Amino acid sequence: xxxxxxxxxxxxxxxxxxxxxxTVFGYPGGAVLPIYDAxxxxxxxxxxxVRQEGGAVHAAEGYARSTGKVxxxxxxxxxxxxNAVTGLTDAxxxxxxxxxxxxxxxxxxxxxxxxxxxxxxxxxxxxxKHNYLVRDIENxxxxxxxxxxxxxxxxxxxxxxxxxxxxxxxxxxxxxxxxEVKHRSYRPKVNGEQEHIKExxxxxxxxxxxxxxxxxxxxxxxxxxxxxxxxxxRLTGAPCTTTLMGLGAYPGTDKQxxxxxxxxxxxxxxxxxxxxxxxxxxGARFDDRxxxxxxxxxxxxxxxxxxxxxxxxxxxxxxxxxxxxxAGRVVEEMLRLWKExxxxxxxxxxxxxxxxxxxxxxxxxxxxxxxxxxxxxQHAIKRLYELTKDRKPYVTTEVGQHQMWAAQYFHFDEPKxxxxxxxxxxxxxxxxAAVGAQIAHHDDLVIDVSGEASFMMNMQELGxxxxxxxxxxxxxxxxxxxxxxRQWQQLLHGNRHSExxxxxxxxxxxxxxxxxxxxxxxxxxxDLDRMLQEMIDCPHPVLFDCRVAKEENCYPMIPSGAGxxxxxxxxxxxxxxxxxxxxxxxx
Amino acid sequence: xxxxxxxxxxxxxxxxxxxxxxxxxxxxxxxxGRGYNIESLTVTEVDVAHxxxxxxxxxxxxxxxxxxxxxxxxxxxxxxRVRDLSIEGSSVERExxxxxxxxxxxxxxxALRIADIFRARVVDSSHDHxxxxxxxxxxKLDVFVDLMQPLGLIDVSRTGVVAISRGPKAL
Numbered sequence: 001x002x003x004x005x006x007x008x009x010x011x012x013x014x015x016x017x018x019x020x021x022x023t024v025f026g027y028p029g030g031a032v033l034p035i036y037d038a039x040x041x042x043x044x045x046x047x048x049x050v051r052q053e054g055g056a057v058h059a060a061e062g063y064a065r066s067t068g069k070v071x072x073x074x075x076x077x078x079x080x081x082x083n084a085v086t087g088l089t090d091a092x093x094x095x096x097x098x099x100x101x102x103x104x105x106x107x108x109x110x111x112x113x114x115x116x117x118x119x120x121x122x123x124x125x126x127x128x129k130h131n132y133l134v135r136d137i138e139n140x141x142x143x144x145x146x147x148x149x150x151x152x153x154x155x156x157x158x159x160x161x162x163x164x165x166x167x168x169x170x171x172x173x174x175x176x177x178x179x180e181v182k183h184r185s186y187r188p189k190v191n192g193e194q195e196h197i198k199e200x201x202x203x204x205x206x207x208x209x210x211x212x213x214x215x216x217x218x219x220x221x222x223x224x225x226x227x228x229x230x231x232x233x234r235l236t237g238a239p240c241t242t243t244l245m246g247l248g249a250y251p252g253t254d255k256q257x258x259x260x261x262x263x264x265x266x267x268x269x270x271x272x273x274x275x276x277x278x279x280x281x282x283g284a285r286f287d288d289r290x291x292x293x294x295x296x297x298x299x300x301x302x303x304x305x306x307x308x309x310x311x312x313x314x315x316x317x318x319x320x321x322x323x324x325x326x327a328g329r330v331v332e333e334m335l336r337l338w339k340e341x342x343x344x345x346x347x348x349x350x351x352x353x354x355x356x357x358x359x360x361x362x363x364x365x366x367x368x369x370x371x372x373x374x375x376x377x378q379h380a381i382k383r384l385y386e387l388t389k390d391r392k393p394y395v396t397t398e399v400g401q402h403q404m405w406a407a408q409y410f411h412f413d414e415p416k417x418x419x420x421x422x423x424x425x426x427x428x429x430x431x432x433a434a435v436g437a438q439i440a441h442h443d444d445l446v447i448d449v450s451g452e453a454s455f456m457m458n459m460q461e462l463g464x465x466x467x468x469x470x471x472x473x474x475x476x477x478x479x480x481x482x483x484x485x486r487q488w489q490q491l492l493h494g495n496r497h498s499e500x501x502x503x504x505x506x507x508x509x510x511x512x513x514x515x516x517x518x519x520x521x522x523x524x525x526x527d528l529d530r531m532l533q534e535m536i537d538c539p540h541p542v543l544f545d546c547r548v549a550k551e552e553n554c555y556p557m558i559p560s561g562a563g564x565x566x567x568x569x570x571x572x573x574x575x576x577x578x579x580x581x582x583x584x585x586x587x
Numbered sequence: 588x589x590x591x592x593x594x595x596x597x598x599x600x601x602x603x604x605x606x607x608x609x610x611x612x613x614x615x616x617x618x619x620g621r622g623y624n625i626e627s628l629t630v631t632e633v634d635v636a637h638x639x640x641x642x643x644x645x646x647x648x649x650x651x652x653x654x655x656x657x658x659x660x661x662x663x664x665x666x667x668r669v670r671d672l673s674i675e676g677s678s679v680e681r682e683x684x685x686x687x688x689x690x691x692x693x694x695x696x697x698a699l700r701i702a703d704i705f706r707a708r709v710v711d712s713s714h715d716h717x718x719x720x721x722x723x724x725x726x727k728l729d730v731f732v733d734l735m736q737p738l739g740l741i742d743v744s745r746t747g748v749v750a751i752s753r754g755p756k757a758l
């Protein structure tokens with residue numbers, strides 16, 4: 001009996017199906033036409049046509065982060081691949097599992113500067129977790145499954161598979177199923193050293209001023225990690241803060257949650273970080289947005305660091321007790337030991353610690369006053385949160401002031417609801433990410449909290465939203481400035497607003513309508529709630545132009561080169577605390 | 588928090604990798620992208636049956652940076668093993684050099700005499716040149732090259748360091 005033969009394109013589709021993929025985000029072109037043809041001939045995998053390849057990668061990120069599955073991208077060679085680079089870098093820095101299939105010129109033309117040829121594996125080597133060029137169809141199915149394994153296991157990340165057109169069109173009898181493929185070398189360590197976990201439990205139990213510092217690693221580890229973490233934090237009675245990426249890993253409305261920490265974190269979270277005696281870092285990486293100047297970072301604490309990536313340990317901050325392993329597994333073991341050994345933290349010490357924290361909380365560092373009819377941006381976002389929280393929305397953001405306000409005023413009680421570009425800080429991330437989240441969650445409320453400048457960076461994706469009638473709510477906090485740039489120019493450059501004004505903005509309502517979406521504009525505080533409700537209730541996509549106070553800045557803030565104990569709480573603090581020379585060179 | 592160290596030291600690190608396209612570029616890109624030093628780097632396939640190559644890299648940095656380098660190497664997907672040969676037991680390090688010296692008369696005689704002292708072999712010669720082959724520790728090669736300088740040294744090719752641990756255990 002003749003064995004079945006597959007084309008390379010068919011092998012790609014079969015491998016995607018076997019990996020459980022139901023959605024691919026992409027854009028066609030000459031070098032991927034065989035795969036597009038194979039997509040045409042089947043119904044299991046849905047293809048979402050974006051308007052630019054960069055949008056495809058961010059959409060796949062939104063899909064991946066809101067589902068916990070791998071996001072899949074399909075783009076053509078040359079410009080298709082180079083347009084994907086920003087999104088790949090974004091996914092690498094935020095540890096998002098992606099597979100990006102790129103077309104390539106046929107193998108005999110590689111290196112000839114052929115039409116739409118780019119050295120894709122060369123270009124993407126430093127911005128992916130791993131990449132492959134498949135030169136031989138016999139290796140195709142193995143490579144596909146290996147790539148999925150690499151993308152998801154260990155610290156997740158983006159993997160590129162470059163597919164020459166002749167490999168897509170070639171024929172082979174070789175198809176390996178996922179379970180037949182075992183990676184030769186990549187075996188990430190998931191279980192922490194038992195001795196170290198015991199030591200960690202001992203340290204926490206003997207702490208007087210403990211603090212849990214939780215990052216995106218807990219979300220990447222899966223919902224179970226959030227559950228065991230929440231139980232452990234509650235049993236200990238200790239305060240918990242999260243990074244920007246960790247929002248939702250611990251319930252944001254819980255009384256033990258002290259808010260996000262870092263550059264625009266809460267006063268209480270940052271002072272708790274500065275003053276704690278035992279810090280339990282779970283799945284966070286001591287990023288510079290978190291630590292401020294290293295020499296002033298949490299100077300008196302014993303530091304426990306749980307991370308699946310050994311290279312995150314002692315990279316920026318030297319720690320006392322490193323545990324390399326999966327956040328969920330390590331915390332589960334800590335929880336088991338905590339219960340089994342009937343551990344507790346001395347209640348008197350804990351009470352003193354909480355009293356201190358309450359003192360810091362009483363500063364009400366996120367307070368603002370909404371007085372007249374000009375909408376304060378903080379107020380706009382806080383009202384958006386209040387009016388949508390019962391719907392448990394998926395929230396994406398762009399990058400800048402609105403992003404920080406969204407992080408401050410939204411609270412997430414569950415993981416995977418919050419999607420933002422944390423590491424790379426990619427303006428234009430939020431709109432396509434919302435497309436991905438909405439595709440994955442048809443009936444849920446998906447909001448892109450946006451700024452007018454960021455929105456313009458990927459607004460072509462309005463076309464995608466229109467085509468698939470995705471009821472995404474795009475909420476533009478429009479202050480007609482690149483607000484965060486202007487804020488830094490005020491702080492560091494004598495208030496000289498070099499090129500940071502959003503000039504020549506379109507009429508966003510007409511823009512929305514031109515795509516067949518609903519456009520709304522709100523200019524007065526007294527109209528805000530009513531119009532927000534109208535947006536939320538609208539079954540169609542809405543572009544909401546919220547005109548806000550132009551000069552508002554984002555506080556609290558740890559200025560460059562300062563420590564957590566040197567926060568600026570508002571504009572009145574700025575004049576008193578000039579930024580150091582060293583701080584000026586930092587970003 | 589442990590104090591931040593500022594003393595730099597040199598280390599020889601052995602890395603066993605899959606012999607696949609781009610693997611060397613990954614390692615070199617890691618060093619350049621993160622600003623680490625490469626003092627010497629050698630690579631070749633060492634296990635044809637299993638398709639494994641061995642990279643020996645000599646690098647320098649503070650203790651914290653050196654730990655980072657090893658951790659970063661360790662997380663590259665095609666990397667099987669990373670060993671710090673400078674601190675994990677003792678090891679043997681060797682380098683090979685080919686050194687071309689051109690000249691005539693007394694200088695030529697002197698070059699040959701020094702080569703003899705250093706146990707360098709003549710692998711090519713004519714009436715007006717020698718090519719010496721020499722194996723040894725890198726600092727010994729440095730000294731030999733320096734001595735050849737005034738005697739008509741015109742070309743040097745060196746392999747970079749290869750190293751292996753002492754004792755009966757494999758990498």
